[in-house]
Amino acid sequence: MGKNTTKTHVRVDRLLPSDLSEDEWEEVIFALKRRFESDSYDLGLDLGSFGRGKIEQIGRSREWRHTSLSGVQTTVLLRPYKKGTRMEISQRVGTASTKTESWAYGLPFAMLFAIITGAVLKSTLIGSAALVGWTALLVPLVYYLDTKWREKKHTQLVGLADELEDIVMRNSTEATLSATEKESVSDSVRDTVNDTVNETRESQLDWSPEDHAEADATRTRSRTRS
Numbered sequence: 001m002g003k004n005t006t007k008t009h010v011r012v013d014r015l016l017p018s019d020l021s022e023d024e025w026e027e028v029i030f031a032l033k034r035r036f037e038s039d040s041y042d043l044g045l046d047l048g049s050f051g052r053g054k055i056e057q058i059g060r061s062r063e064w065r066h067t068s069l070s071g072v073q074t075t076v077l078l079r080p081y082k083k084g085t086r087m088e089i090s091q092r093v094g095t096a097s098t099k100t101e102s103w104a105y106g107l108p109f110a111m112l113f114a115i116i117t118g119a120v121l122k123s124t125l126i127g128s129a130a131l132v133g134w135t136a137l138l139v140p141l142v143y144y145l146d147t148k149w150r151e152k153k154h155t156q157l158v159g160l161a162d163e164l165e166d167i168v169m170r171n172s173t174e175a176t177l178s179a180t181e182k183e184s185v186s187d188s189v190r191d192t193v194n195d196t197v198n199e200t201r202e203s204q205l206d207w208s209p210e211d212h213a214e215a216d217a218t219r220t221r222s223r224t225r226s
Contacts, residue, residue, distance in 0.1 A: 012157045013086065036053060106141065118130060
């Protein structure tokens with residue numbers, strides 16, 4: 001399932017090119033709430049920490065944790081990394097490896113079915129043979145189903161990582177465009193002022209001595225009145 005998968009967890013890591021802003025973190029939390037948090041609270045049920053996400057912040061690192069009603073634990077960690085942000089998403093999908101769980105779950109059911117088979121047929125020998133047969137059937141079946149379930153969970157985490165990455169990248173792009181637009185407006189205003197000043201200076205250079213004398217006289221009268 002890949003190097004980001006352990007015996008008990010599936011993981012997806014992403015590197016984002018910019019720091020995480022407060023607005024982006026807020027959007028991430030809302031997206032996680034929509035995807036994970038239980039609607040049981042709308043019914044007034046007190047389920048403790050199950051079904052509800054928990055937020056923790058240490059310095060510039062932010063973490064969101066969630067435990068579903070079935071006990072599946074999901075963690076989303078965003079922390080500064082070099083000049084950007086590292087996003088780590090993990091989900092606890094078991095208490096042991098797939099091989100161990102296939103025996104842990106498959107063997108008890110095989111023993112139960114073997115006992116029932118032997119009791120129905122009233123034969124210990126048949127019951128023993130049934131144990132071998134049920135074990136050969138159920139252990140590989142549990143292994144296959146557990147493997148497929150973990151692959152499904154990993155695929156869902158990849159989709160979640162894509163969604164969160166899109167949120168952060170979209171907000172970063174909008175912020176960059178806004179800053180660029182402000183800079184463009186500032187440059188435009190500065191250029192307009194400079195053009196006006198230059199035009200005024202050029203027009204003054206074209207004045208005749210009589211024009212300069214008239215302008216000086218006007219300024220003198222203004223000072224006298226004031």
